[in-house]
Amino acid sequence: MTLLVHTRDELAKAQAARPGPAALVMTMGALHEGHAALLRQARLRAATVVATVFVNPLQFGPGEDFDRYPRTLDGDVAICEREQVDIVFAPPVEEVFPTRPQVSVLAGPLGEILEGASRPGHFDGMLTVVNRMFHLVDGVDAAFFGEKDYQQLTLIRRLVADFALGLEIVGVPTVREPDGLALSSRNRYLSAAERQTALALSRALRAGPAQARDVLAAEPGLELDYLELRAPDLGPAPATGEARLLVAARVGATRLIDNLAVHLAEGH
Numbered sequence: 001m002t003l004l005v006h007t008r009d010e011l012a013k014a015q016a017a018r019p020g021p022a023a024l025v026m027t028m029g030a031l032h033e034g035h036a037a038l039l040r041q042a043r044l045r046a047a048t049v050v051a052t053v054f055v056n057p058l059q060f061g062p063g064e065d066f067d068r069y070p071r072t073l074d075g076d077v078a079i080c081e082r083e084q085v086d087i088v089f090a091p092p093v094e095e096v097f098p099t100r101p102q103v104s105v106l107a108g109p110l111g112e113i114l115e116g117a118s119r120p121g122h123f124d125g126m127l128t129v130v131n132r133m134f135h136l137v138d139g140v141d142a143a144f145f146g147e148k149d150y151q152q153l154t155l156i157r158r159l160v161a162d163f164a165l166g167l168e169i170v171g172v173p174t175v176r177e178p179d180g181l182a183l184s185s186r187n188r189y190l191s192a193a194e195r196q197t198a199l200a201l202s203r204a205l206r207a208g209p210a211q212a213r214d215v216l217a218a219e220p221g222l223e224l225d226y227l228e229l230r231a232p233d234l235g236p237a238p239a240t241g242e243a244r245l246l247v248a249a250r251v252g253a254t255r256l257i258d259n260l261a262v263h264l265a266e267g268h
Contacts, residue, residue, distance in 0.1 A: 001081070002077060002080050002085050003087050003088070005088070005089055005090075006090055006092065006095065007095050008091070011089050011136065011137065012138065014087045015048070015137070015139065018047070018087070021046055021047070021139055021140070022049070022050050022137065022138070022140050023042035023043075023049050023140070023141075023143070024042070024051075024052070024133070024134075024137050024142070025038045025050070025051045025052070025143070026054075027053055027054075027076070028055045028056060028069065028185070029053040029054075029071060029073060030071070030072050030185035030188075031053075031076045031079045031185075032183050032184075032185065033175050034146055034175040034182075035146075036079055036082075037173075038144040038145070040083055041172050042085075042142070042144045043085070045144075048139075049083075049084070049085045049087075050085070050086065050137050050140075051087070051089070052133055052137070053073060053089070054089075054090065054133075055069050056096075056126065056129040057093060058101070058126075058128055059122050059123075059126045059129070060125075061120065061121060069185075076088070089137065096136070101128060104124050104125070104128040105128045105131050106127075107124050107127055110155055110234060111124065111127075111155060114234070115248065117226075118225055118248065123152070123155055126152060126155070127155060130156055130159065131159060131163070142167060142168040142169075142170055143168075143169055143170070144170045145169065145172070146174060147172060147174050148175075148184070148258065149257070150244060151234060151246070154234050157169045176202065180199060180203065181198055181199055182256075184256065186254050187256075189252075191252065197219055197252075198222075198256055200215060200216055200249075201216075201222075201249060202258055202260075204216045204247060205245055205247060205260035208262060209243075209245055212227055212247070216249065221251060223251075224249045225248040225249055225255070226246070227246070228245075228247075229244070229245050230243065230244050231243060237264070240265060240266055241263070242261065242263060242264075243262050243263070243264050244261055244262070245259060247259065
C-alpha cells in the first residue's frame with residue numbers, strides 16, 4: 001500500500017519503518033505513463049521506492065505556466081499505488097523551503113544553452129530543488145529521470161558528480177504514444193489540431209540531422225525555438241559516433257521539447 005505524506009517529519013517516520021537503500025523518482029505531478037516507466041524501473045532496483053510530487057516554483061520564469069500547471073494529486077497517488085510505490089512525498093512549498101533560499105545551485109554554462117537560453121534561471125531552480133530533495137529523502141542510492149528532459153538529466157548527473165553526492169542517476173528512455181508523440185504533462189494543453197502539428201517534432205528527429213529542419217519548416221502551425229545536434233554530454237557534436245538531436249518548439253500556447261539519440265556516420 002502506498003503511503004502519502006506531506007511533511008518532512010512524516011517522511012522521516014515513513015522511511016524509518018522501511019530501512020535500507022531507497023530509489024527516488026522526482027516529479028511535478030500530473031503523472032502519465034512516462035512517469036510510470038520511471039517508477040517501474042525504480043521498483044526493480046530497490047526495496048523502497050519514494051516518489052515526490054512537488055510543483056517547484058523556482059524553475060518557472062515570468063510568464064510561464066506555474067499557476068496553470070496541472071495538479072492531480074489523487075490521480076498521481078493512484079498511479080503510484082498501481083506501480084507499487086512505497087511512499088509519495090507531496091509537500092507544500094514551505095516544507096521544502098521554510099524560507100526562500102538565499103543560496104542556490106547554479107547550473108553554469110551547461111544551463112545557459114538550449115532550454116536555458118530560452119528559460120533563464122530555469123535550471124538553477126531545478127537543481128536547487130533536486131539537491132534539496134536528495135537531502136530530504138533519506139538513504140537514496142539511485143534516482144530515476146526521463147531522457148525526454150535530456151538537458152535536465154545531463155545537469156543532474158553533473159550535479160551529483162561535482163558535489164560528490166554518491167548516488168546513481170539512471171536515465172530512462174522516453175515513452176511515446178503509438179504515433180511518436182513524446183509523453184508530457186503539457187500535452188493535455190494541446191487541441192486535436194495542435195496535437196497533429198506537434199507530431200512534427202518526433203518526425204523531424206526520426207528524419208535525422210540532415211533533414212530535420214525541412215520537416216519542421218513544412219509544419220506551418222509550429223514555431224521552432226531550437227534544433228541542435230550535440231554530443232551525448234551536450235558538448236559540441238562529434239564528427240562521427242554517438243550524438244543527441246534536440247528540438248524545442250511552440251505549438252499554439254504550449255512549448256514542447258523532444259530529443260533522440262543518433263549515430264553519425266562519415267560524411268553525415
